[in-house]
Amino acid sequence: MRLNPWILAVLIALLSQTVSAQDNRQLVPMPDMMKNHMLANMRDHLLALEEITRYLANQQYDEAADVAENRLGMSSLESHGASHMARVMPKQMAATGTEMHRAASRFALAARDAELEGGLNKAFAALSDVMTQCSACHSAYRVH
Numbered sequence: 001m002r003l004n005p006w007i008l009a010v011l012i013a014l015l016s017q018t019v020s021a022q023d024n025r026q027l028v029p030m031p032d033m034m035k036n037h038m039l040a041n042m043r044d045h046l047l048a049l050e051e052i053t054r055y056l057a058n059q060q061y062d063e064a065a066d067v068a069e070n071r072l073g074m075s076s077l078e079s080h081g082a083s084h085m086a087r088v089m090p091k092q093m094a095a096t097g098t099e100m101h102r103a104a105s106r107f108a109l110a111a112r113d114a115e116l117e118g119g120l121n122k123a124f125a126a127l128s129d130v131m132t133q134c135s136a137c138h139s140a141y142r143v144h
């Protein structure tokens with residue numbers, strides 16, 4: 001029997017929908033207080049990215065670097081209670097977090113050099129590296 005290509009297309013579409021409706025992220029259990037603290041940090045991460053891109057658009061490179069270093073970078077670890085949080089995270093999740101903080105500090109350095117030849121491109125590439133870590137963690141883990 002030959003399968004009508006339209007029926008085949010509909011079948012494939014239905015099948016891929018069921019696949020994407022599945023949530024394969026690993027649930028990371030943690031006390032409510034910690035979860036709220038982490039999600040508040042997350043919302044600030046997104047706000048920081050917004051501020052950074054705004055500063056880049058305004059050619060305020062040092063300001064972009066300061067936001068990245070202080071709110072996302074290695075300098076933010078203490079204020080985020082990172083070592084406390086890392087204890088309840090799977091190893092790989094904590095490693096992704098650490099890599100995100102490192103990438104943000106690398107971006108801060110790149111942003112300060114944005115006015116050099118090709119500097120802005122490097123800054124954007126470094127910013128993209130930060131967001132790669134946000135996405136990597138989000139596609140692998142959930143807290144609720």
Ligand code: HEC
Pocket residue numbers: 039040042043045046049072093094096097100130131133134135137138141142143144
């Ligand atoms: C180490 C892992 C990890 C990294 C890195 C990470 N996140 Fe998250 N983020 C999470 C998890 C887990 C959640 C909760 C998702 C869920 O349970 O559905 C979350 C939730 C969020 C939320 C929703 C907050 C809310 O109130 O529900 C935002 C916004 C967010 N992250 C932004 C970011 C941004 C921006 C970055 C990068 C600068 C980032 N995150 C990096 C793990 C991470």
